[in-house]
Amino acid sequence: GDSVTQMEGPVTLSEEAFLTINCTYTATGYPSLFWYVQYPGEGLQLLLKATKADDKGSNKGFEATYRKETTSFHLEKGSVQVSDSAVYFCALWRAQTGANNLFFGTGTRLTVIP
C-alpha cells in the first residue's frame, strides 16, 4: 500500500544553517506530494506541494522537488531561522476509490537555536 517514510528527528540546527529533511514514498500511479508544517500549539498548515514528477514546490524559502526516479520529496531551506522551529510532515495524496487517500510520514521536529 501507499506509504511515506520520513527522516526521524529531532533535528537541531543553528540559525542560518542549511536544512534537509528527507522523505521517500511508496505508491502506485502518480501521487501528489506535500509538506505540512505544525508550529507549536497549532494545527497543520500546508507548506508546499508538487503534483507531478520534476515539479518543485516552494514557499517561505523552503523547497522540495518531486523525484519520481528516486521516489523522494526532500525538504530543503538554505538558511533557517528560529521561527522555522516546528514539526514538518511529508504527505502523499493519490486519487483512489474510497476516501483514505492522504498518507503522512511520522513528522520531523526541527529546533533552530539562535
Place this chain on the structure above:
Amino acid sequence: SQTIHQWPATLVQPVGSPLSLECTVEGTSNPNLYWYRQAAGRGLQLLFYSIGIDQISSEVPQNLSASRPQDRQFILSSKKLLLSDSGFYLCACPPGGQGYGYTFGSGTRLTVV
C-alpha cells in the same frame, strides 16, 4: 475558500468520562471529512473518514466513534475515555480538486487524567 472549525481547543477529562469533539466546515458542500490523532511524540494517525452523511469508515479499532449527522458536521465521540486517548485531534477536509492537499482545523488537545 473553505474553513474548518474545531472545538474545544483544549480539554482535560477524567478516565471513564464521555467525549464529544465537534468539527464543522464552511465554504464547501458534501466534502470528505477526516479525523486524525497525533499522540505525543508520534505522527498522524487516521482514525475515521466520511464521504457523506451517516457514512463513516474506521481505520483502526479503538475506543472512539464518529458520526456525521449533517453534511458539514463531523463529530468524534467516546462513551468512556481511556488514558491512551490523550492526544491532539485534527479534523481535515480536501479543498477540492485533485492534488491540492487538505485543509486542517486548529485541533483539540485532549488530556485524559
